Amino acid sequence: MHESHGHSAPRRPRSEPMITLDGLQLIWITTILFVPAIFGLMFLPYPWRTIIGFGSLALTILYSLRELRRTPKAPTV
Numbered sequence: 001m002h003e004s005h006g007h008s009a010p011r012r013p014r015s016e017p018m019i020t021l022d023g024l025q026l027i028w029i030t031t032i033l034f035v036p037a038i039f040g041l042m043f044l045p046y047p048w049r050t051i052i053g054f055g056s057l058a059l060t061i062l063y064s065l066r067e068l069r070r071t072p073k074a075p076t077v
Helices: 023-042 046-070
Strands: none
């Protein structure tokens, strides 16, 4: 494995941890928001459940594609 610094360069210890638990807040927020929405969708009548279900699926796919397109590309060597 190639390292960006030379073998003679001293290594400095990291001041911040490599793994943080900041993402756990996001999991709780999505659970609180999406679980009632999913159960509410389950009890809608058939036509509304289909329309809203496919609409939310389409919006999720379009948003994901938009975010993937905005992600910066890695430089080629």
